[in-house]
Amino acid sequence: MLLCDIGNTSYHFNEGTKDFKEFADSFEPQTIKQPTYYISVNQNVKEKLNDLDNWIDLETFVEREDYYATMGIDRIVALATITDAVVIDAGSAITVDVVRNGVFEGGFIYPGIKAMQECYRNISNALDYSFNFEVDLGKMAKNSPDAISYGYLKPFVDEIKSKNLPIILTGGDASEFKKLFPDARLDQELIFTGMKKIMKKAGLC
């Protein structure tokens, strides 16, 4: 069974224990002949896939009413198997979603590492530093690189911790954030687990 999570930059495929990526811009989906269950936040790719019968959009089987209209389908699917957790998807944007007792409480969006670094650099060359994920967040900064790292990370970390829930990390930068949340569960399969649950519910597998 081939599953695919399509983002703005890549197709992320999963087939049992096999896991691989293709670039969204250059990959030709018609080269795949087997039935492929997908979700896509990428509108361009979505339109292309409309014409291919073996690509089945799982979004049509998702109950959206528990969430909100403009919420990315990837966030919704990632939450499908969660009953109590803060889910952090650390990609180009960082989406944070809170589920408590099986109910979606809401979430927020924070800039991803690359975007935030660029943001500081755009303000001034004097703020052009990489973030230090090992900075001591227990005390305020007394040099510029720490002042940037503290500014980006400390308020975010405290906000997450204030939810008092288990933390699940997924997405390309998950392992960086694991340094800040050592007890968090790192789960790069979260979205595929969610997709399988939705397929089961819909009688597709």
Place this chain on the structure above:
Amino acid sequence: MLLCDIGNTSYHFNEGTKDFKEFADSFEPQTIKQPTYYISVNQNVKEKLNDLDNWIDLETFVEREDYYATMGIDRIVALATITDAVVIDAGSAITVDVVRNGVFEGGFIYPGIKAMQECYRNISNALDYSFNFEVDLGKMAKNSPDAISYGYLKPFVDEIKSKNLPIILTGGDASEFKKLFPDARLDQELIFTGMKKIMKKAGLC
């Protein structure tokens, strides 16, 4: 007595109750003939002023050792009259500095409104919203504009409040942030008050 605080975009003059600005790129400082006490984070302007005898750089009278090497002179001067406060200077960057019992504890740097908005927009057009400073930070977001506003503002606000100190707001966007910190003191003269204190200490006035 003419004072001037020079930033990356403007010369900010103060003369008693008079207050005016000139663009850093186009203003010609040699048109000022009277003695002018200034600080500057703008290196280009600083070099220009070196040749003008009536422009006196107050940075040379500042005791830097209580702070840190790369800390902007404007931040240091703004703190000169503070004994207990969190000082938020909301400009293109937002600098936050904490002084407790007259001792500088450290600070951090957070992106300003314009920079952060651009940051979200650069990640995706789907995140191109203005921040809502009246968003209810008491509950997590259930729509995209609130998810952005919450992400930018909620962690920041909690971080500031966690210091348990009076809050002083200054800088171009101070009045926006006043909505989030209704008890804060808004003080657009903070830096000039600091400059005067340094001048008194140095016997310049």
